[in-house]
Amino acid sequence: MQVTASKNPVSDDHILKLLRSDKTFERGFRLLMSTYKERLYWHIRRMVLVHEDADDVLQNTFIKVYRGVLQFEGKSKLYTWLYRIATNESITFLQSNARRNSSSIDNNDGVLASRLKADSWFDGDALQQQLQDAIAQLPEKQRVVFNMRYYEEMPYEEMSTILDTSVGALKASFHHAAKKIERFFREADHL
Amino acid sequence: MKNKDSLHDELNDQAPFLNTLKKGQDGFRVPANYFDNLEAEVFRQLDAIGATTKPSPATARPSFWQLMQQLWQPRIAVAFAGICTLALAAWWYFTPAPADAPVDLAATQISVDDAEAYLMNNLMELEPEHIAMVLPEESLPAITLDLPTTKQEKTAPATELELNPDDLEKLLQDMTDEELKDLML
Numbered sequence: 001m002q003v004t005a006s007k008n009p010v011s012d013d014h015i016l017k018l019l020r021s022d023k024t025f026e027r028g029f030r031l032l033m034s035t036y037k038e039r040l041y042w043h044i045r046r047m048v049l050v051h052e053d054a055d056d057v058l059q060n061t062f063i064k065v066y067r068g069v070l071q072f073e074g075k076s077k078l079y080t081w082l083y084r085i086a087t088n089e090s091i092t093f094l095q096s097n098a099r100r101n102s103s104s105i106d107n108n109d110g111v112l113a114s115r116l117k118a119d120s121w122f123d124g125d126a127l128q129q130q131l132q133d134a135i136a137q138l139p140e141k142q143r144v145v146f147n148m149r150y151y152e153e154m155p156y157e158e159m160s161t162i163l164d165t166s167v168g169a170l171k172a173s174f175h176h177a178a179k180k181i182e183r184f185f186r187e188a189d190h191l
Numbered sequence: 192m193k194n195k196d197s198l199h200d201e202l203n204d205q206a207p208f209l210n211t212l213k214k215g216q217d218g219f220r221v222p223a224n225y226f227d228n229l230e231a232e233v234f235r236q237l238d239a240i241g242a243t244t245k246p247s248p249a250t251a252r253p254s255f256w257q258l259m260q261q262l263w264q265p266r267i268a269v270a271f272a273g274i275c276t277l278a279l280a281a282w283w284y285f286t287p288a289p290a291d292a293p294v295d296l297a298a299t300q301i302s303v304d305d306a307e308a309y310l311m312n313n314l315m316e317l318e319p320e321h322i323a324m325v326l327p328e329e330s331l332p333a334i335t336l337d338l339p340t341t342k343q344e345k346t347a348p349a350t351e352l353e354l355n356p357d358d359l360e361k362l363l364q365d366m367t368d369e370e371l372k373d374l375m376l
Contacts, residue, residue, distance in 0.1 A: 045219055123220060131212055
């Protein structure tokens with residue numbers, strides 16, 4: 001499920017140019033959505049797991065983007081800014097979900113796993129289900145780093161810009177996450 | 192590709208089982224046409240919360256006409272008109288009248304007795320022709336009877352009227368109030 005910038009034929013500059021004119025603003029926003037909707041959806045889906053939740057978070061993300069895109073100063077890449085918003089929205093969603101279930105976001109794994117089992121838009125096998133259970137047990141930051149690296153295959157440099165964390169810290173975070181997941185499977189006698 | 196290879200190597204070193212798992216499907220699916228319908232759904236949400244007008248940039252400066260359009264709202268226009276009216280009224284009220292107005296005002300406020308007293312006190316300073324100018328035409332012969340009779344005097348213009356004080360006093364007493372006011376002016 002790798003989605004990279006090379007799949008993106010429309011330049012951020014073109015989108016921003018359209019967004020800065022009253023006449024072409026809506027066209028620019030539609031272009032922004034069509035360019036980034038799939039990348040953002042999968043980024044969010046890995047975090048919240050369930051399709052309906054991912055859909056809600058993605059729509060909220062686009063609404064925030066719509067309201068704030070003219071404040072975007074272009075100091076970073078457009079998709080970096082979009083990823084930040086999507087990541088923040090996902091974490092906010094998970095935190096509010098955890099509050100509703102009276103648990104911390106890092107101990108929310110049981111709830112996430114059970115919701116994933118009930119999601120009709122997930123048909124992974126037992127191993128895939130266990131992998132998602134294992135990822136759900138990771139601390140919030142490690143979960144974000146693991147998903148971006150493992151599923152989206154994002155270079156550490158890009159992740160560093162999006163998450164405002166050093167490359168070294170991200171590598172260490174991914175390493176710890178991978179080791180925890182391997183241990184999870186080992187304990188489950190899959191290894 | 193380099194990144195992918197590097198991830199492959201990274202996983203092989205750290206978590207080989209995860210590398211094996213990555214080769215299969217992850218099990219996540221989306222409803223049919225989900226991405227095709229997403230844009231319409233987002234705009235429907237934006238409509239629902241009343242946010243479909245283009246947001247304004249915080250840093251962009253509006254042009255003069257945009258600023259005027261923003262300012263020219265009915266209530267602002269009414270307030271502006273009210274302020275203009277008040278300013279005009281204040282200007283009209285506080286601006287002094289032209290310089291000749293006090294003279295007219297004084298003329299209307301001086302009583303006949305005052306005027307008569309003034310004339311009596313300054314009788315000798317009045318020029319006879321001024322008095323003659325305000326008198327009715329039929330009164331004039333009475334004061335111009337003493338015309339020159341010689342040829343030389345006849346040719347000279349009668350520029351001055353000769354009046355003695357008694358005649359003048361009598362004349363003033365015969366004058367109406369209106370004539371006295373005119374004489375003052």
